[in-house]
Amino acid sequence: MQYTDPPDMPEDERMTPAEFKVVREFLGLTGDWLARHLGVSPRTVRHWEQGKYAIPDGVRLALEDLEARTAAFVSGIADALMDLPDPGVITYRDDAEYRVAHPEVDWPASWHRAVIARVAQEVPGLSITYPEQASQEAASGRASQRNQ
Numbered sequence: 001m002q003y004t005d006p007p008d009m010p011e012d013e014r015m016t017p018a019e020f021k022v023v024r025e026f027l028g029l030t031g032d033w034l035a036r037h038l039g040v041s042p043r044t045v046r047h048w049e050q051g052k053y054a055i056p057d058g059v060r061l062a063l064e065d066l067e068a069r070t071a072a073f074v075s076g077i078a079d080a081l082m083d084l085p086d087p088g089v090i091t092y093r094d095d096a097e098y099r100v101a102h103p104e105v106d107w108p109a110s111w112h113r114a115v116i117a118r119v120a121q122e123v124p125g126l127s128i129t130y131p132e133q134a135s136q137e138a139a140s141g142r143a144s145q146r147n148q
Contacts, residue, residue, distance in 0.1 A: 015060040017051040023063050024049075027070055028114025037106075038062060074115055078122040088127035091116045101131060 024034055024045075031049070035042040038059060047053040081087040091113050092098035098109035120126045 014057070015055045015063070017049050017055070020055050020059075020063070021049045023067065026114070027063075027066055028108070028111040029066070030108060030110055033108045033110075037066075070111070070115060074118045074122075077115070077119045081119070081123045081126065086127065087123050087125060088129065089116055089119065090129055090131055093130060097131065 024031070029037075031045040032042045035045045038045075044053065048055045048059070077089070081089070090101070092101065092109040095109045098105070098107075098112060116128055120128060
């Protein structure tokens with residue numbers, strides 16, 4: 001995909017390198033993932049962050065879209081968990097583990113962890129585990145129920 005600015009775009013409306021990096025990191029996205037998503041090289045992403053290349057307006061719009069989609073996802077999870085007596089979520093150590101659980105999702109595991117961190121700020125007492133911990137907890141819960 002080719003990202004270009006609209007004609008006569010004012011400099012003061014351009015995304016700064018610092019804003020670009022802050023948003024990328026806030027979303028939990030690696031430079032490599034973002035480069036693939038935007039259809040550019042990882043080097044281009046690094047150059048945007050370093051201020052070597054101006055960040056095209058289309059890239060700013062793409063990041064705003066990722067922010068909006070992420071915020072909606074965070075809100076949806078938080079809303080679903082808010083009234084549960086013992087809210088809990090599973091997150092993933094790496095992309096391979098995330099893909100096993102969610103093969104249909106293109107986001108990286110680092111994004112999922114960032115999302116869960118934001119959900120934890122909204123949901124009091126949220127329990128966060130890795131997949132095998134959740135399985136162990138479920139098994140021990142079943143065992144204690146059988147012993148009652």
